[in-house]
Amino acid sequence: MADINAAFKAKMVQRKWAAMGVLFLAAVIFPMAPGVESWMASEATLIIMYIMAAQGVSILTGYTGLVTVGHGGFLAVGAYASALSTKYLGTDLITGMFVGAAMSAFVGWALGLVFLRLSGAFMAIGTLGFAFFVGTVVNNVPIFEGREGISLPKNHVIGFEIGDIGFYYTALAALGVTTLFVSLLVRSGVGRAFMALRDSEKAAEASGVNRVFYRTLAFSLSAAVTGVAGVLFAHYVNYVSSEVFADIWYSVDFLVATVVGGSAVLLGPFVGGLFVAFLPTFIELFVDQPGDLAFIIKGGALIFVLIVAPAGVVVGLVQLFRWLRGKLGGDTQ
Amino acid sequence: MRSFGEWESPVFGQLLISGLATGSLYALTAVAVVVVFRNTRTINLAQGDFSMIGAFVALVLIKSFAFNYYFALAGSVVFCIGLGILAERVVMRQIADSDWLTLFTATLGMYYILHGVAGHFWGRDTKAFPLTFDPTPINVFGGIISQGHVVNMAWAAAIGLVLFIFFKYTKQGIAMRAVTDDPETAALMGIPVRFIVLLTWGMAGFLAAFAGVLIAPIIYVSPEMMDEVLIKGYVAAVFGGLYSIPGAIIGALLIGICENLAGGYLGSHFKTVTAFAMIVLLLAFRPHGLFGIQKRREV
Numbered sequence: 001m002a003d004i005n006a007a008f009k010a011k012m013v014q015r016k017w018a019a020m021g022v023l024f025l026a027a028v029i030f031p032m033a034p035g036v037e038s039w040m041a042s043e044a045t046l047i048i049m050y051i052m053a054a055q056g057v058s059i060l061t062g063y064t065g066l067v068t069v070g071h072g073g074f075l076a077v078g079a080y081a082s083a084l085s086t087k088y089l090g091t092d093l094i095t096g097m098f099v100g101a102a103m104s105a106f107v108g109w110a111l112g113l114v115f116l117r118l119s120g121a122f123m124a125i126g127t128l129g130f131a132f133f134v135g136t137v138v139n140n141v142p143i144f145e146g147r148e149g150i151s152l153p154k155n156h157v158i159g160f161e162i163g164d165i166g167f168y169y170t171a172l173a174a175l176g177v178t179t180l181f182v183s184l185l186v187r188s189g190v191g192r193a194f195m196a197l198r199d200s201e202k203a204a205e206a207s208g209v210n211r212v213f214y215r216t217l218a219f220s221l222s223a224a225v226t227g228v229a230g231v232l233f234a235h236y237v238n239y240v241s242s243e244v245f246a247d248i249w250y251s252v253d254f255l256v257a258t259v260v261g262g263s264a265v266l267l268g269p270f271v272g273g274l275f276v277a278f279l280p281t282f283i284e285l286f287v288d289q290p291g292d293l294a295f296i297i298k299g300g301a302l303i304f305v306l307i308v309a310p311a312g313v314v315v316g317l318v319q320l321f322r323w324l325r326g327k328l329g330g331d332t333q
Numbered sequence: 334m335r336s337f338g339e340w341e342s343p344v345f346g347q348l349l350i351s352g353l354a355t356g357s358l359y360a361l362t363a364v365a366v367v368v369v370f371r372n373t374r375t376i377n378l379a380q381g382d383f384s385m386i387g388a389f390v391a392l393v394l395i396k397s398f399a400f401n402y403y404f405a406l407a408g409s410v411v412f413c414i415g416l417g418i419l420a421e422r423v424v425m426r427q428i429a430d431s432d433w434l435t436l437f438t439a440t441l442g443m444y445y446i447l448h449g450v451a452g453h454f455w456g457r458d459t460k461a462f463p464l465t466f467d468p469t470p471i472n473v474f475g476g477i478i479s480q481g482h483v484v485n486m487a488w489a490a491a492i493g494l495v496l497f498i499f500f501k502y503t504k505q506g507i508a509m510r511a512v513t514d515d516p517e518t519a520a521l522m523g524i525p526v527r528f529i530v531l532l533t534w535g536m537a538g539f540l541a542a543f544a545g546v547l548i549a550p551i552i553y554v555s556p557e558m559m560d561e562v563l564i565k566g567y568v569a570a571v572f573g574g575l576y577s578i579p580g581a582i583i584g585a586l587l588i589g590i591c592e593n594l595a596g597g598y599l600g601s602h603f604k605t606v607t608a609f610a611m612i613v614l615l616l617a618f619r620p621h622g623l624f625g626i627q628k629r630r631e632v
Contacts, residue, residue, distance in 0.1 A: 067434055114613070117620035120433065121376055125571050126616050128564075129609035136606045252441065259438045292457075295449030302442035307427045310435050 012318065016267065020179070023270070027172055031165050041168050043281060048171045049232045051273030052178050053250075054257035056226030059182065061255070062263030063191060064218040065198025066119065070127030072250035073134035074223040078104045078230025080138065083150050083240045092156050093170060097231045104227025105220045112219030116212065119201075128248065135246030149241025152234065171232050178225050183266055185221065194218050195264075226254070260305050262312025271313045275301075347477060348593040354482035355551070356589020357489035361544035362559075362566030363573070363581040364496065365537045370575045371513045372533040373429075375436040379420065381563025382447035383538055384545030387413040388554050389455050391546045392462055402465040410542040417538025421531055429530075451556040459553035485547045492543060493582065500578075505532060561605060565592075568612045574622030584623070587611070 027048075031041045057071050078100030085091045085099045115126050138144045155162050157170060185191045193214045196204035205211050234240045253276045261272025279301070283294045309316025362380055369377045387409040394405040420443055428435055466484055470477040499506040511519040512529045520526045544566075545559065552558050565588050572587070573580025588608045595607040615623065 061434075067437075114617055118616055119620075121370070121437075121575055122571060122616055122620060122622070124376070124437070125567060126613055129568075129613045132606055132609045133613070136603070139602070256438060256441065259434060263434075292449040292452035295445045295452065297449075299442040299445030299447075299449065302445065303424055303439055306431070306435050306439050306442070307424075310428060310431050 019267070024172075024176065028169075031168060038164060041164060043278070045164075045168045045171050045232075045236060047274055047277040048168075048175050049229050049236065050253070050257060050277040051269050052175055052229035052232070053226045053254045054261065054269035054273045054276075055178055055182050056222045056224070056229065057254045057258040058263050058269050059185065059194075059225060060218055060222035061258055062265070062268065063186060063198060064194040064215070064222075066215075066218070067121075067124045067255070068127040068222075068251070069124045069255055070129070070131035070248075070251050071222075071226045071254045072245070072248055073127075073131040074104045074108060074226040075230035075233060075250055075254075076134050076138055076245035077107050077223070078227030079234035079240050079245055080144055080230075081227070082231040083152055083234050084143070086152050086235075087150055092158055093162070093167075093231075093235055094157055096235065097174060097228050100227045100231035101224040104230070105224040108223025108227075109216050109220040111223070112216035113212075115219075116215060128251065131248045131251045135242065135248065138246050139242040144240075144242065146242045149239055149243070152238040152240070154238065155235050167236065174228060174232065178228065179266070181225070186266070190214070190217065256302065260302065260313060262314040265312060265314045267314045268312050275313075345594075348597045349590055350478050351482060352590035352593035353586055354478065354486050354589070355548075355593070356586035357486045358544060358548045358551075359562060359565045359569055359589055360489055360582045360585035361492065361540050361547070362562055363569035363585045364493075364578050365540040365544070366566055366570040367573055367575060367578055367581045368540075369533055369537050370570070372509065373425070373436070373530055374433050375425065375440060376433070376567070376575075377537060378437065378440040378563070379443035379447060380537060380541060380566065381559030382444050382451070383413055383416055383420075383541035384548070384562070385451060385554075385556060385559045386416060386447060387538075387542035387545035388462065388549040388558065389451060391542075391549065392460065392554055393455075395463060402463075406542070406546050409546050410539060413538035413542035413545075414535045415538065417534040417536070417541070418531060421534035425530075425534070448556050455556075457556055459555040459558075462549035462554050464550050481550060488543060488547055492540070496578065505529075509533065564605070565608050568608045571612055571622050572615065572624075574624045576622075577624035580622065580624035 027044070030036060030044060053071065053075060056074065057068060060066050060068050060071075081103035082091075082096035082100040086096055091099065111127075111130055115123060118126050139146045144150075155167055155170075157166070160166075162170065193204070193209045196207065196209050197211065197214055197218075201211065230245075233244075257272030257276040258269060259272070260275050261270065262268030279298055280294055283297055287293055305313060305316075309319075362384065365380050366377060369375055369380070390412045391405040391409040394400040394408045395402065400408065424439055424443060425436070428439055464481065466480040470479050471483070500510060501507075508519070508524045509529050509532065511522070511524055512526055516526055519529075544562070548562065549558075552562075566585065569584035569588050570581045572584025573582075588611065591611060592604045592607040596604045
């Protein structure tokens with residue numbers, strides 16, 4: 001006889017894939033829908049990029065349990081790698097994404113090695129230091145052209161020039177790839193190794209999980225995903241400069257996105273990315289000159305979510321759903 | 334950062350002394366971070382903003398209510414203690430049993446709120462804080478230092494002494510140490526843990542007020558004024574393993590000195606990075622800080 005919980009979980013999984021399917025369909029149709037203006041597509045692209053960056057963070061923080069306040073550094077690595085490749089080698093956007101991912105993966109792997117023995121709050125501070133370090137490099141090493149920045153030519157994909165809408169679809173496709181990647185990763189032996197390390201490092205090692213290998217791998221993969229987001233950030237405005245990429249607040253925002261959405265949940269980065277990317281625009285819809293009020297609302301919303309749903313919005317909603325089902329006398333299966 | 338007495342080219346002794354002065358102000362923030370962390374497992378990102386609000390409160394008391402400096406300082410201290418207690422009761426208490434990432438993110442929320450509140454009431458521009466002490470520099474061990482710096486160091490030292498006495502000889506201090514070491518046993522022994530937690534946050538506010546008001550004349554007062562100081566305070570706290578107060582103080586002084594040296598010899602845009610270079614280097618060799626302890630945990 002099937003275990004009650006397993007049946008319920010299976011149904012939730014079905015629902016989750018259905019939800020994702022609907023989301024992607026909606027996202028594909030979105031720019032073509034009536035009443036949607038071009039700035040909305042731009043905004044949606046921004047949300048997609050934040051979601052992807054948050055996915056990167058979730059690999060390291062949610063699944064491997066290592067808190068990072070420095071993923072903005074990987075964003076920068078990806079962005080600059082692609083920018084330099086586009087400027088000096090004339091590569092297109094897709095190649096740029098591969099270059100950015102590869103470069104970030106390498107830097108991530110190296111960082112994982114340096115921070116091999118850190119955890120908890122110490123890891124947080126170390127990664128923050130990494131973000132600052134990247135910022136300083138980008139500001140002072142001539143090839144990156146610091147504050148003046150590098151202007152990039154119009155985006156093109158395999159020879160075709162693409163505008164804003166084209167960029168939106170490219171970003172969406174990339175998000176599809178990264179989402180698939182994360183979901184496969186979580187299900188795989190590698191993902192299980194990550195989670196074992198998260199739940200109890202000593203026990204994992206005792207069970208044969210190679211700490212050095214999996215830790216650096218986690219860093220590497222996490223960095224790669226955020227690196228791709230970085231490539232998108234760069235080509236979104238066709239410009240990279242240290243003013244943007246040396247800003248450590250991205251790192252904080254990505255972490256917040258992961259925590260708010262749910263760090264070890266597939267849909268988590270989606271909710272979190274939406275929250276962080278869309279909140280400023282959302283506030284502007286209601287208040288004329290948000291300014292400081294935006295800060296207060298952001299902080300308040302963050303605290304509210306943490307009190308009400310400490311494991312993230314997605315998990316909170318699932319629990320709410322279950323509770324409602326119970327109250328209404330429904331079958332929790 | 335506008336610094337008194339640094340108008341001529343870098344001289345080692347000069348940089349050393351003023352590094353000690355700024356370091357001792359970082360120390361106030363660093364100690365608060367350590368105390369809050371070891372009693373509540375919370376990295377308080379809002380610590381800097383407590384100081385910032387304290388600086389604004391003092392400024393308002395001086396400018397709009399014509400308080401003299403010392404009454405303004407006292408008023409600020411009282412306000413900030415209240416702010417710390419408010420933070421604990423309204424926010425932190427609701428999530429008291431969560432994991433440290435949740436606690437950390439909650440303090441980030443408070444950070445955003447305080448930024449917004451300060452900006453809303455007092456504006457985002459930077460304001461000068463009236464100088465209370467004669468800016469003419471005096472000579473100390475071959476380095477030139479302003480009286481303001483000397484007074485700051487004196488205050489920091491005095492507070493350090495007060496803390497030392499508190500933790501070693503007072504009932505509340507000893508109780509707090511018990512809660513740090515083992516909250517469960519402390520509770521079983523009859524120590525009111527909740528009250529100690531309240532006291533902890535009040536102490537954070539107390540330290541914050543001094544940190545903010547003392548540093549205000551040096552860095553202009555604005556909502557962002559304490560952002561860098563907070564980060565350096567955090568780094569200094571990590572030096573002490575997030576556990577040891579003397580470690581945090583030493584870390585803070587070291588950071589003050591090293592960043593001054595780096596700023597003087599390499600250029601001022603290397604200042605903040607110095608703190609991070611130091612900590613990343615340290616963590617690579619001592620993952621729990623200089624004086625950190627490795628708690629035994631069951632697998």
